[in-house]
Amino acid sequence: PYNYQEGYYVVNGSVTYTHNSGRWSLNAYVKNATEYAAKTFWQSPQGDATLGISDPRQYGAVLQLKF
Numbered sequence: 001p002y003n004y005q006e007g008y009y010v011v012n013g014s015v016t017y018t019h020n021s022g023r024w025s026l027n028a029y030v031k032n033a034t035e036y037a038a039k040t041f042w043q044s045p046q047g048d049a050t051l052g053i054s055d056p057r058q059y060g061a062v063l064q065l066k067f
Helices: none
Strands: 003-005 013-018 024-031 039-043 049-053 058-065
Touching: none
Parallel strands: none
Antiparallel strands: 003 039, 013 024, 024 058, 039 049
């Protein structure tokens, strides 16, 4: 075969807290929590080859306000 992708898993998570009034909420998230770098190798029939890796760990929070 001309391409190969090794098996891998990604751990993502998200939690949201909504205040009783419903006027605001806070969401915290993490993507690729284990920071596993999935490697992808692709080679064309002409012999050109590329190697790529997956996105790094990302995390953050979102505050939502309703007026």
